[in-house]
Amino acid sequence: MRMFLLTLLFALSCATIVEARQITDMAGRTVTVPDTIHRVFTGSPPATYMLYALDPTLLVGVNYKFRDEELRFMRPEIARIPVVGGFFGQGKSINMEVLLQHKPDVVVIWSTLGQKYDEQFVEKLHKAGIPTVFVNLDRLENYPEAFLFLGNLLDRKERARKLADYSRDTFKSVSRAVAAIPEKERRRIYYAEGPDGLSTERESSWHAELIPLAGGHNVHKGVQQLESGGMEKVSMEQVLIYDPETIITHDRIFYDSLAKDRRWQGIRAVKNKQIYLIPRIPFNWFDRPPSFMRLLGLKWLTNQMYPKRYPLNIHAETKQFYKLFLGVEPSDNDVREILNR
Amino acid sequence: MALIRVEGLSFGYHRKTVLDTISLSIDEGGGMALLGPNGSGKTTLLKLVLGLLKPACGNVLLNGRNINSIPHKELARLIAYVPQIHKETFGYLVFDVVLMGRMPHKPFFSRYGEADRRIARDALEKLGIADLAERPYTEVSGGERQLALIARAMAQGARTFVMDEPTNGLDYGNQIRLLERLKKLSREGFTFVFSTHHPDHAMSVADRVVMMRNGVILHDGPAEETVTSSSLEELYGVDVRLFTVEKNVHVCVPAVRLCRKTES
Amino acid sequence: MKLFPLVLLALILLAVVLISLSLGKYPLPVADIASFLLYKLFGRGVIEAERLRLLENLILEIRLPRIMAASLIGAALSVSGAAYQAMFINPLVSPGLLGVLAGASFGAALGIVFLKTWYAVQIATFLGGIAAVAIALGIARVYRINTTIMLVLGGIISGAFFTSLLSLVKYVSDPYNQLPAIVYWLMGNMAMADRSMIITAGIPICLGILCLAFMGRHLNVLSMGDEEARALGVNVMLVRITVIICATLISALTVVMAGVIGWVGLIIPHITRMITGPDNETLIPASALMGAAYLLIVDDISRLAFNFEIPIGIVTALVGIPFFLVVLKNARKGWH
Numbered sequence: 001m002r003m004f005l006l007t008l009l010f011a012l013s014c015a016t017i018v019e020a021r022q023i024t025d026m027a028g029r030t031v032t033v034p035d036t037i038h039r040v041f042t043g044s045p046p047a048t049y050m051l052y053a054l055d056p057t058l059l060v061g062v063n064y065k066f067r068d069e070e071l072r073f074m075r076p077e078i079a080r081i082p083v084v085g086g087f088f089g090q091g092k093s094i095n096m097e098v099l100l101q102h103k104p105d106v107v108v109i110w111s112t113l114g115q116k117y118d119e120q121f122v123e124k125l126h127k128a129g130i131p132t133v134f135v136n137l138d139r140l141e142n143y144p145e146a147f148l149f150l151g152n153l154l155d156r157k158e159r160a161r162k163l164a165d166y167s168r169d170t171f172k173s174v175s176r177a178v179a180a181i182p183e184k185e186r187r188r189i190y191y192a193e194g195p196d197g198l199s200t201e202r203e204s205s206w207h208a209e210l211i212p213l214a215g216g217h218n219v220h221k222g223v224q225q226l227e228s229g230g231m232e233k234v235s236m237e238q239v240l241i242y243d244p245e246t247i248i249t250h251d252r253i254f255y256d257s258l259a260k261d262r263r264w265q266g267i268r269a270v271k272n273k274q275i276y277l278i279p280r281i282p283f284n285w286f287d288r289p290p291s292f293m294r295l296l297g298l299k300w301l302t303n304q305m306y307p308k309r310y311p312l313n314i315h316a317e318t319k320q321f322y323k324l325f326l327g328v329e330p331s332d333n334d335v336r337e338i339l340n341r
Numbered sequence: 342m343a344l345i346r347v348e349g350l351s352f353g354y355h356r357k358t359v360l361d362t363i364s365l366s367i368d369e370g371g372g373m374a375l376l377g378p379n380g381s382g383k384t385t386l387l388k389l390v391l392g393l394l395k396p397a398c399g400n401v402l403l404n405g406r407n408i409n410s411i412p413h414k415e416l417a418r419l420i421a422y423v424p425q426i427h428k429e430t431f432g433y434l435v436f437d438v439v440l441m442g443r444m445p446h447k448p449f450f451s452r453y454g455e456a457d458r459r460i461a462r463d464a465l466e467k468l469g470i471a472d473l474a475e476r477p478y479t480e481v482s483g484g485e486r487q488l489a490l491i492a493r494a495m496a497q498g499a500r501t502f503v504m505d506e507p508t509n510g511l512d513y514g515n516q517i518r519l520l521e522r523l524k525k526l527s528r529e530g531f532t533f534v535f536s537t538h539h540p541d542h543a544m545s546v547a548d549r550v551v552m553m554r555n556g557v558i559l560h561d562g563p564a565e566e567t568v569t570s571s572s573l574e575e576l577y578g579v580d581v582r583l584f585t586v587e588k589n590v591h592v593c594v595p596a597v598r599l600c601r602k603t604e605s
Numbered sequence: 606m607k608l609f610p611l612v613l614l615a616l617i618l619l620a621v622v623l624i625s626l627s628l629g630k631y632p633l634p635v636a637d638i639a640s641f642l643l644y645k646l647f648g649r650g651v652i653e654a655e656r657l658r659l660l661e662n663l664i665l666e667i668r669l670p671r672i673m674a675a676s677l678i679g680a681a682l683s684v685s686g687a688a689y690q691a692m693f694i695n696p697l698v699s700p701g702l703l704g705v706l707a708g709a710s711f712g713a714a715l716g717i718v719f720l721k722t723w724y725a726v727q728i729a730t731f732l733g734g735i736a737a738v739a740i741a742l743g744i745a746r747v748y749r750i751n752t753t754i755m756l757v758l759g760g761i762i763s764g765a766f767f768t769s770l771l772s773l774v775k776y777v778s779d780p781y782n783q784l785p786a787i788v789y790w791l792m793g794n795m796a797m798a799d800r801s802m803i804i805t806a807g808i809p810i811c812l813g814i815l816c817l818a819f820m821g822r823h824l825n826v827l828s829m830g831d832e833e834a835r836a837l838g839v840n841v842m843l844v845r846i847t848v849i850i851c852a853t854l855i856s857a858l859t860v861v862m863a864g865v866i867g868w869v870g871l872i873i874p875h876i877t878r879m880i881t882g883p884d885n886e887t888l889i890p891a892s893a894l895m896g897a898a899y900l901l902i903v904d905d906i907s908r909l910a911f912n913f914e915i916p917i918g919i920v921t922a923l924v925g926i927p928f929f930l931v932v933l934k935n936a937r938k939g940w941h
Contacts, residue, residue, distance in 0.1 A: 194786050195723055198796045198914075222913070231785050233914035236667045236796060237630035250782070253723050263799060266662040288781040393832055417838030424833055430694050431828055431883035441826050445838035450819050452606065452886075497837070 026142075026149055027111055027134035034105050037154050041099060043109040043121070044087045046137050049283065049291040050146060051108065052078065053163055053325045054156045060084070060102040070282035073334075075327045087121075094121070100128055108150070110137045140209060140294055143167050163292070166324060170295045174302050177310040178215035187305045189216040190244035190269070191287075197247075197254040197264075198239070199231040207287045210294055211248075214302040219244045236263055244269050246305060250278040250286065276304055277340045282326070296321045314339065344369040344501065344532060345390060350399035352385055359385045360556045362399070367549075369500075372523065372533035374547035376540060376568070378577055382556040383536035387503050390534065391422050417445035421494030423504040426486045426511075432477035435489050439464055439474075442496030457496075464492040468522065484515025488522065504535035508542060520546050540568055540581075540593040552576050565591070606821070606886040614894035618676070621898045625672050625905050631663055638664065666800060673807065674798030675904040676897035678859040679869055681810050683896025684889055685852035686870030687877070688817050691824035691885050692848055693753050696878075700856045700870035703756065703849065704763035708737020709860035711767045714774040714787045723797075727861045734857030737763045738849065753831075793866045793918030795904055806858045813855035814893050820848060821886035828885075866918050868925040869896055875929070 019035045040058045042048040051059055056078050063086025071079055084102065085094040087109075099107075107125055111134040122132045135149065136142045144164040151160020191208050193199040201208040202222030207230050211218045219242040222232060247269040249255055255277045264270045278286045278297070285297030296318065303312035318335050322328055330338065345367040352360040360382045367373050375383040388394045390401055392408045401408045408416060421442070442464070443457040465471045468488045473481055478489060487507060494502050507523070508516040523546050527533055537543055543550050543564065550567045552560040554576055560567045573581045573593070580596040627635045641660045643649045652660065685700035693702070701707065712733020716726030744759035745752075778784045823844045826834045834841050859866065873896040874888065881887045900921070907920045 193782075194789065195717065195726070196794070196797050199785075199789065231789065233789065233794075233796075233916065235630055235908045235914050237663070237908075238913075240631050240663065240667070253721070253726075257723060261799065263662060263666045266659060284781075388832070391836055393835055413835065413840065414838035417836060422833065422836030424830070427830075429829075430696065431691070433825065433883055437825065437884050438829075441822075441829070441837060444822065444826055447822070453822070 023133070023153060025133045026136040026146065029134060031131050031133055033131050033133065033153065037105045039103060039105045040154065041084065041102065041104040041107045042086075043094070043107065045289045046291050047108050047110045047135060048086070049289075049293075050135070050137070050150060053292060054147070054150055054154060054159055056081070058154060060104050061099065062086075066282075073282040073322060073326055073328050073330060073338075096124055096128075100130075104130060106130065106153075107132045109134055111135075137290070139206060140213065140290075140298070141171065143292060143295070144171075163325065166321075167292070167295055170299060174213065174298055174310065177302060177306065178213075181215050181306060181309055185306075187216045187246050188219050188242070188244050189246040189248060189305070190219045190239065190242060192247050192249040192254055193231055193251060195251055195253040197249060197251065197258075198234055198236065200234055201230055201287075202232060205230060206290070210286055210298050210301055213298055214305060216246070216301075216305055239264075240266065243267055245272070246274045246276065248276045248278060248286070248301070250280055250284055250288065252277070276301070279338050279340060281338055292325060344404065345534075346400075346402040347386075347390065348400045348402065350386070350389060350401065351397045352382075352389060352394065353397060358556055360389070360396075363553075363556075363558060364399075365551055365558065365561055367532065367534060369532055370527070370530050371548040372527045372535065372546050373549040373551065374543035374564070375534070375536040375551050375553060376538075376543045376576065377536075377553035378538070380555075381553040383553055384505055386553070387505055387534065387536055391420060391503050392416055393422075414445045418498050420501045420503060421497045421499035423487075423490050423494050423502055423507060425506055425509045426483055426490070429479050432479040434474065435470070435476055435478050435481060435485075436461060436465070436474040438478050438489055439492045439496050442493035445497055460498075461492075461496050464495040465489075467495065468492045482515065483511045484519060487511060487515075487519055491522070491526075500530065501532040502534070504533065506536055506538070508537065508539070516542070540573060541591075544568055544591045544593070568593070606884070606890075607881060610881045610887065610891055611894065614891055614898070618894050618898045618901075621901050622672055622676070625675075625901050626664070626668055628905055628909060629663070629668055630909065633660075633663060670798050670800050670803050671795055671904065671908075672901060673803050674795055674862055675901045677803070677807050677810050678863055678866060679873070679896035679898070679900025680814055680893035681855040681859050681896075682866065682870040683873035683877070683892040683899075684814050684817050685856050687874035687885070687889055687892040688820070688824060688848050688852055689870075690874055691828045691883075691888075692845060693757065694828050694830070696875065697871070698757075699867075700852060701764065701867075703741045703760035703853065704737035704767060705734040705853045705856045706860060706865055706867075707764040707767040707771070709734035709857050710791055710865055711737075711771040711774065713790055713860065713864070714771050714778070717787050717790065718774055718778045718783050727802075730861045731857050733767070734860060735853060737767050738853045740766070742849070789916065790864045791918075792916030793864045793921070795863050795908070795917055796914070798862055802862060806862050810855045810858050813851040813858075816851045817848065818889045818893070820844065821884070821889050824848070824885040824889070828883075864916075864918065866900070866921055868921045868929075869900060872925045872929045873899055 020032050021035055022030055022032050025031055038058065039060045040051055041060050042051050045063050048059070048063055052074070056075055059081050061084030062078070062081050063084070065083050066074065066078065082102070084099055087094070107130055109132055125132050133153065135146050137146055144167040147160045147164040147167065151157045189211055191200050191211065193201070200220045201218070202220050203212070203218040204222070208218055220232070220234065245268050255275065258264055258270060258275060269275055278284060279300070283289070283291050283293045285293045285300060299312055299317060300314055302310045303314060315335055318338060319330060322330055347363055347365050350360055350363040351358070363386060375386065377383050385394065389396055392401070392413070395409065403411065403419060439461045440453055440457060443453060443460065446457070447453070462471065462474070465474055468491060470485055470488050470492065473485055473489070478486060481489070491502070508519060511519060520542055523533060527546070533546070547564050549562065550564045551558055552567065552572060559576060560572050568583070570581055570583050573579070582594050582596050584592045584594065586592050627633070627638055637660065640650050640652065641664060644652055682700055686698070689698045689700060689702055690696050709730045710733070713726060713730040715733070716729035720726055720729060741756065741759035741763040744762055745755040748755045775784055775787055778787060823839055826837055826839050827841065827844060831841050874892050877888055877892045877895045881891045903920050903924055904917055906924070907915045907917045
């Protein structure tokens with residue numbers, strides 16, 4: 001009898017061991033995760049969007065309550081997923097107990113630049129027996145690899161391959177077109193943020209990385225020693241000196257005010273009406289928060305700046321992209337609204 | 342006809358009665374002292390006479406007019422308040438302090454004029470402190486500050502001064518000097534009402550003394566007749582002796598026994 | 606009222622204005638500015654059309670409004686601070702004492718999160734400031750408005766209340782766009798000042814400053830104590846309400862124009878008092894002039910030091926506080 005019980009125990013424990021596997025995450029860490037993963041929590045919106053694109057049913061919780069304008073172009077199931085909280089870099093944090101209630105199998109975090117809170121959070125999860133996996137979403141070019149990695153982890157390989165392929169094709173087609181553009185045709189572009197349009201990102205910032213990718217030059221170089229979290233303030237005179245050929249913004253208040261604001265009239269971009277309002281439903285196509293939407297945004301921006309060198313039926317492309325990544329089919333009117341026409 | 346008449350005045354806070362049906366009259370010219378211990382209601386009575394407080398019942402009449410019906414600015418031209426000296430935050434010049442006395446005469450948006458400045462200077466000279474005009478108020482002595490406040494009252498153009506314990510906070514010499522000034526001014530026709538703890542001061546400056554305790558008037562009459570050993574004992578509960586040292590110089594001395602050798 | 610210091614300060618302000626006009630990131634030689642002004646004011650000289658448009662844009666649309674904004678805001682905050690210091694008989698109070706700055710901050714944040722146009726945000730800012738002071742007065746009225754202590758208490762409560770509401774708004778705001786916008790706005794931002802705003806906000810501010818300047822005598826008397834003031838025939842309640850209304854109006858308008866700029870309302874009256882003495886008839890107008898010049902200089906620093914802008918609220922603190930500490934020893938001469 002005793003022998004039988006011992007064998008049974010041994011067999012059972014082997015069964016649990018066999019269910020796990022070891023993987024190396026995108027930060028080079030070796031992590032033990034369950035074989036099949038059904039329940040995932042992602043720490044911040046960019047990672048959450050990745051999961052949504054792969055398979056939203058895997059998510060046990062979302063980082064914030066999606067707004068109506070976002071839910072319009074998302075799969076309906078997403079509205080039913082409860083809000084758990086997330087890391088937004090401005091102090092909002094996650095309630096551990098709420099998270100544990102949802103019993104995720106694994107937590108996926110975009111680890112950038114060694115954030116302090118990552119370590120504490122990971123430690124707490126470890127104590128609760130939940131593995132954390134780091135994914136690298138630092139630059140848009142990391143996205144194909146990120147898709148494939150997550151596809152492997154979550155057994156959505158086929159889906160991940162489709163998304164990664166689209167990403168790679170995007171990079172190929174855009175960079176080919178951009179490489180052919182001679183220097184003197186390259187546009188000087190100013191990224192206007194804030195309601196007064198006088199906040200911006202510097203050339204080297206990942207916030208504005210679409211600009212160089214699309215073959216443009218970011219007019220704002222920034223002061224070397226003073227690295228900030230973004231949204232650097234510049235003066236109106238500074239913008240006058242920059243005299244950009246193109247202005248790109250997501251702030252509706254600023255965009256609307258440009259027609260009446262006399263101070264901006266002297267700038268080339270305003271005179272030539274080269275002001276682009278960034279589409280942002282359901283998510284921003286350019287920045288804030290950074291997501292896979294930027295793949296479409298990259299095509300859009302390149303086409304806006306160089307329509308002859310990179311011709312594009314943005315209408316059709318939007319429909320295709322939204323179907324593939326977001327799983328929704330916007331109507332023609334919807335697309336017009338998305339494109340701010 | 343009395344200048345100021347107080348009729349049946351009562352005043353209290355919450356459930357506490359501070360003044361209970363006070364009546365008295367103040368004639369023009371001369372001084373009246375309110376004598377009494379702390380909490381007797383002297384300060385409250387003075388503030389009611391000034392119109393700074395409203396009575397629960399009763400009236401204060403100035404030349405027959407109820408002071409509540411007199412606009413504040415006009416009242417300020419008739420009666421002046423000389424408060425005790427207190428710690429000042431801002432170091433205005435003595436001259437500027439006296440100039441403030443001209444406020445009741447100025448419309449809302451006007452400036453002080455040359456006439457106002459002349460009146461202020463005259464007031465300072467009259468009190469013998471003209472040389473202090475350009476000094477910060479906070480840097481002169483207590484006695485000089487009190488004189489500056491009296492000068493301000495004079496600049497108001499008022500002929501009646503109401504003073505709350507004017508000798509408080511002054512050193513001995515300054516107290517005496519102040520009392521001398523007050524006596525001089527009272528002979529020039531100003532009317533004084535002041536409160537004090539000191540029977541000596543009451544007797545030396547005032548013509549009339551009103552003794553108050555617990556919100557009621559115990560005695561009211563000419564100084565010599567009212568301030569007696571027995572009335573003071575009734576008022577303060579202490580044993581004092583009164584002496585006349587020279588003509589019109591009265592002295593009040595506490596009879597403190599340092600050691601009791603025998604029962605009396 | 607001493608005329609000499611006022612004239613001197615006015616000349617200093619004029620000098621600072623002219624210098625600021627010639628300073629800026631955009632390289633503009635002084636000769637060009639001079640010829641432009643000659644052309645505009647007297648019709649002399651010739652400037653070709655393209656250059657004229659550029660100069661008009663640069664000088665009339667960008668620099669001049671900014672200079673006027675800095676002057677107006679500096680003057681408004683200094684005068685409010687000086688008036689409150691007299692009224693509350695305390696040289697350590699600032700214009701935000703009754704909660705106007707906290708309320709305006711909340712209004713601005715609310716506007717940025719929920720409203721669509723910048724005009725609406727400005728209205729919300731203004732109303733927020735007024736609401737905060739109204740609540741402070743209401744709290745004081747429940748007891749007795751005649752005590753300044755109750756007013757201060759009301760202001761503290763109201764200010765704290767609106768500060769927590771502000772935190773709440775920050776919490777629900779979109780952390781990628783709205784929250785940074787709110788935070789930066791509240792640090793002080795002169796760039797939103799343009800010509801139309803200067804006129805709309807500038808006229809009420811000037812009126813408010815003038816009104817407070819005329820109340821110098823009343824503030825002197827008030828600072829001796831309520832009872833003395835009443836006995837001198839001053840309608841204490843009326844004076845107090847007038848001062849509060851004027852100070853609240855102009856302070857709220859400064860937040861509408863450029864966010865929250867601190868320390869000016871506290872420090873400038875002190876320094877001015879050192880020069881002119883505490884007589885409010887001179888002090889109030891002098892504070893206005895000095896405050897205008899000070900903020901103008903600070904704004905010059907904040908827009909010129911680097912090729913990005915340092916929020917002006919930070920510079921006023923970093924410049925003002927050490928300066929204040931250094932002169933504190935002598936500042937006490939103005940009060941005891």
